[in-house]
Amino acid sequence: MFDLFFAPLAETYFQKALISFVSRISRIKEDAAIGIMYTGIFALGVVAVSIFRHYIHIDLMHFIMGDILGGADTDLWASAFVAAGVLTVIILFFRHFQLATFDPIMAASIGLPVVLLDYLFTTCVSLVVVSAVSMVGVILVVGLLITPAATAYLLSDRLDKMMMLSALFGVSSVIGGLYLCVWLDSAGGGAIMLFCTLQFLVVLTVAPKYGLLARWIRLRNIVPQQVVEDVLTTVLRNGKAASPSLIHKYVGQGKGLHKTLRRMIQDGLLRHEGQALALTDKGRKEASTVLRAHRLWETYLKSIGTPEKEVHATAHQLEHLDQTQTLAYLDKKIG
Structure with missing residues (x-):
């Protein structure tokens, strides 16, 4: 009973104790200490059983x-x-x-x-x-x-x-x-x-x-935030409800655009006005935030000497960055 119960118990206990000890007193992380001590103590146990095979019958x-x-x-x-x-x-x-x-x-x-x-x-x-x-x-x-x-x-x-x-x-x-x-x-x-x-x-x-x-399924149903923001700003710039064909002209996306539009309607960003799509109050607020970010980026890019023909395209890419921190930075930078 000693060799079948106490010896493995002692090995397992001291293995865990040594793992805890090494991870506490050194810069070695616990996961690395587990790999080192588990294999080391297990090897020690195998060697000990081999050496004392006349006394430990395992x-x-x-x-x-x-x-x-x-x-x-x-x-x-x-x-x-x-x-x-x-x-x-x-x-x-x-x-x-x-x-x-x-x-x-x-x-x-x-x-x-x-x-x-x-x-x-x-x-x-x-x-x-x-x-x-x-x-x-x-x-x-x-x-x-x-x-x-x-x-x-x-x-x-x-x-x-x-x-x-x-x-x-x-x-x-x-x-x-x-x-x-x-x-x-x-x-x-x-x-x-x-x-x-x-x-x-x-x-x-x-x-x-x-x-x-x-x-x-989540990855299949995911709608890129950049596409959502492009749809919002397209409808906002149009000044009135926009047809799906007009949105497709400026946003692209092919068949994926229909899924995006359905998701935006479900999320309360767009609503139907006949065959066209108009912004809800929530959608207008988000679109205004994105559009403001675009204008701020244009102003900033002009101030640092970006060529005029590249300003709009570059601002269109940068407007989708984290808007809270970005707008605060641009506000402070360009006054």
Whole structure:
């Protein structure tokens, strides 16, 4: 029991402690410290097991890859006790962990023991890792810590909901991985991690807010702000409602212009007047801001000696810059 539980626990705990120590006392960032210490301590553990193989009876392949189908009753009992203990700690100190993780300065200012909480959390992570090592191996257990949480992160912005989804994805990974293991007649630990990764890829594709499909739809429906501003100034300069053909003459965009016009009507910038399009009060205000920026840029460009034939075209490009800061700068520059 010592070599199957305490040795990996000590390795995992000191690995996290060293990561924290290195990132605190040096200019090395935590992500770099994780890469250095994780591989270094893992290598140290492999070397130690090889040297003391007469005293520590651990099969290295079993230790690395795991054997979930060959787990003993003691492994199951150890996992149950660890799960109960870690859940208890998380429930009791959830707010403390949350504050110390996201805003350690504020946590320290109100008297929370940030370092103690960090090491308590490290202990919980270490216990979870050790309880899973015999089932999925020391390498794949890292994936089970990260991948379900990353999958939940694609579906929620709230920490409590994210934790519940992460646990759900972890359970579904084990169940689905076991079915995959039996179906393919493969290693259990690898099948679990493979199913977990496939689960992540599916969510990455179809997540309603942060998925690839949702991102593609947003990019497909996006309307360039520059085109919107060009339409507004075109209608404003026309002095009355402008026909779509007139707007197309000055703005261009082809078929994409119809989508832009529909979006501007939905956003309350344009309204129909028969077959023509007129500015709403909101649209007139934004158009006036853009037109003023254009005039200011023309004045400024003339003042610095820009050739007359280039002034209008250059001002047309520059008028779309961040207007709040730009107009304040030009107002101050040209008085």
